[in-house]
Amino acid sequence: MSGPTHNSDMRSGGQPGSVAVISSHVARGAVGNRAAVFAIETLGHPVIAVPTVLLPWHPGHGPATRIVQEDKLFAGFMADLAHGPFAGEIDAVLSGYLGDAGQAEAIAASVAALRAARPDLVYACDPVIGDESGLYVPETTARAIAGTLVPKADLATPNRFELAWLSGRLLDDNDALIDAARALGTPVVLVTSAFATRPGMTGNLLVLPQTAHLAEHAAIDRAPNGTGDLTAALFLAHLVNGCTYPDALRRATASVHDVLTRTRARGADELTLAADAALLSEPVSDIPVRQVGRQSEDTTTGGRAT
Numbered sequence: 001m002s003g004p005t006h007n008s009d010m011r012s013g014g015q016p017g018s019v020a021v022i023s024s025h026v027a028r029g030a031v032g033n034r035a036a037v038f039a040i041e042t043l044g045h046p047v048i049a050v051p052t053v054l055l056p057w058h059p060g061h062g063p064a065t066r067i068v069q070e071d072k073l074f075a076g077f078m079a080d081l082a083h084g085p086f087a088g089e090i091d092a093v094l095s096g097y098l099g100d101a102g103q104a105e106a107i108a109a110s111v112a113a114l115r116a117a118r119p120d121l122v123y124a125c126d127p128v129i130g131d132e133s134g135l136y137v138p139e140t141t142a143r144a145i146a147g148t149l150v151p152k153a154d155l156a157t158p159n160r161f162e163l164a165w166l167s168g169r170l171l172d173d174n175d176a177l178i179d180a181a182r183a184l185g186t187p188v189v190l191v192t193s194a195f196a197t198r199p200g201m202t203g204n205l206l207v208l209p210q211t212a213h214l215a216e217h218a219a220i221d222r223a224p225n226g227t228g229d230l231t232a233a234l235f236l237a238h239l240v241n242g243c244t245y246p247d248a249l250r251r252a253t254a255s256v257h258d259v260l261t262r263t264r265a266r267g268a269d270e271l272t273l274a275a276d277a278a279l280l281s282e283p284v285s286d287i288p289v290r291q292v293g294r295q296s297e298d299t300t301t302g303g304r305a306t
Helices: 033-042 071-083 103-117 139-152 160-167 174-183 227-240 245-266 277-281
Strands: 018-026 047-055 090-095 122-125 188-194 201-207 212-218 289-291
Touching: 018 033, 018 227, 033 047, 033 227, 033 277, 047 071, 071 103, 090 103, 090 227, 103 139, 122 139, 122 227, 139 160, 160 174, 160 188, 174 188, 174 201, 174 212, 188 227, 201 245, 212 245, 227 245, 245 277, 245 289
Parallel strands: 018 047, 018 090, 090 122
Antiparallel strands: 188 201, 201 212, 212 289
C-alpha cells in the first residue's frame, strides 16, 4: 500500500492536507458524508465533500426523495476537482455510497488523475452495498463498485455481508473473512461486523497481507445507521495522521463504541456526533487489539503505512 505519510506534510499557512469524501448527503442525520466529514474534520483535516445523492433523511426512517446528478455532470464535477487548482492539497480520498452505477467510473478516473500528480495519495473505498438482509443498492451499482473501485483501492472497509457478496464466498468464521479479504486484491481490508470470540460482542477485523488484527467490543442492539461510515472515516483519518494500522483500528473502534453507547443512552435515533465530538479524537473505552487467524512469518505490515 502506498500509504499515509502526510501527518507532518503541512500546506501553506500550516494547514494539513485535505481528504476528499465522496458519499451520500442527508439533510437530517449522521450517515454518509454527514458522519465522515464531521469525523475527519474533528481529527484535524479539511474535507472536500462530494455528494453522490441528496436525501432528506436515511431511507431507514421511511421513503425519501432522492436527488442524483446525471452522470455527465457528476463526471465533470469530479474532473474539476482532480485537475483543478486545489488538487495538490488532497492527501486521501474516501468513497462510500453511490447514487448511480455511472459514478464509479468518474471516481476512478479522478483517483487516477490525483495519483498521477501525487503517487502517495491514499484511496479508501467503503463499498456500501448491503447488509444481512441483502443488497440495498441496484446490482449494477454493486457491480460497478466491485469491478471499478475496489480493485483500485489501497484500503477497503466492507462489512462482513458486503465482503461475502464481493468475494462470492460463504463466510462463517474469521479465518474465512481473512481469506476472502486477501483474495480481493486490496492491500488493506477492514471488515466491520466481524465474528467475535465471546457472546454479546462484535468486532472489527483488520486484514493486512501478512497479519490480521481483531478489535472487539460489546454489541449494541438497534444501533443507529452510520457506524460503518464513521468507522471508515476515523480509521482513514488516523492513518493519515500517522498511526500504525493496529492503533488506528483500536482508536476508531473505541470511538465508535463510545459514540454508540452515548447515543443509545440518550435514546437518539441518529448518532449524536456533535455532542460527542471529543470522543472521536480521544475515546475513553479500552479496546484491546490482538492478532488472529493464520499469520505469515513476515509481520512488517503491522506497522505504519509507508
